[in-house]
Amino acid sequence: MHAAEMALAGWLYPLLFLTGLAAGFVDSIAGGGGLITLPVLLNLGLPPQVALGTNKLQATFGSGSAAWHYGRAGLIDFKDCVAGIGFTFIGAALGTALVRHLDPEFLRRAIPLLLVAIALYLLFQPKLGETDIHPRMKAPLFYATFGLLIGFYDGFFGPGTGTFWAMAFMLGLGFNLTRATAHTKVMNFTSNAASLGVFLLAGQVHFLAGVTMGVGQLLRARLGARVVIRKGTGLIRPVFIIVVLAITAKLIHRNFFPG
Numbered sequence: 001m002h003a004a005e006m007a008l009a010g011w012l013y014p015l016l017f018l019t020g021l022a023a024g025f026v027d028s029i030a031g032g033g034g035l036i037t038l039p040v041l042l043n044l045g046l047p048p049q050v051a052l053g054t055n056k057l058q059a060t061f062g063s064g065s066a067a068w069h070y071g072r073a074g075l076i077d078f079k080d081c082v083a084g085i086g087f088t089f090i091g092a093a094l095g096t097a098l099v100r101h102l103d104p105e106f107l108r109r110a111i112p113l114l115l116v117a118i119a120l121y122l123l124f125q126p127k128l129g130e131t132d133i134h135p136r137m138k139a140p141l142f143y144a145t146f147g148l149l150i151g152f153y154d155g156f157f158g159p160g161t162g163t164f165w166a167m168a169f170m171l172g173l174g175f176n177l178t179r180a181t182a183h184t185k186v187m188n189f190t191s192n193a194a195s196l197g198v199f200l201l202a203g204q205v206h207f208l209a210g211v212t213m214g215v216g217q218l219l220r221a222r223l224g225a226r227v228v229i230r231k232g233t234g235l236i237r238p239v240f241i242i243v244v245l246a247i248t249a250k251l252i253h254r255n256f257f258p259g
Helices: 012-030 034-043 048-072 078-099 105-124 139-156 161-172 177-201 207-231 233-256
Strands: none
Touching (some): 034 048, 048 177, 048 207, 078 139, 139 177
């Protein structure tokens, strides 16, 4: 049987649905939902490539739903995102295509250190993200640079992608944290879709598991987006920092202290 078609016990699907619910809520607020979903998929016995592909399938549900609701609330200017969508799609597709041939060990060890730096910066810059500030980069250059880089990273490795995008929007385009979170979901959806396409072509997606989790993602991502729209930066900031620290702790433990 093809790995992507391997049968899972029936009782596992309610667990996958609940996992999608939890991940969708967390991811729509501050990112990091993949820290919940990917370990669950790996623990089911799916090969790593199939777990990654399935994770991208379920993630498209959550990021797409969150982006839709942020857009309806008027927090996203989709016209300004066109260039970012294009560059992010290209970067993610390239990253996913190359991940099967390159050793990601350097990234695995470097990313936790970058995340620690982000967490410390946020802690010592308490006003960051409260209001829009003057952009430090022109939008075309910003989207070309970070679309390719972060898109590639998401396709190649993944953890912390939403965190990097939110920081980029705040520091590069001067967005407040609520607006940055909203635009992050557009880019997340783009890179998820591009990466998913590559995994689909390779036959490395478990459809039933991915859709089951995706339905949970849809429901909770919608709720999470509504909470952010209503509560704003006051809610996102502490959750954002907690997620950054959680991602960092998990990656440091896994990559520096294996076993």
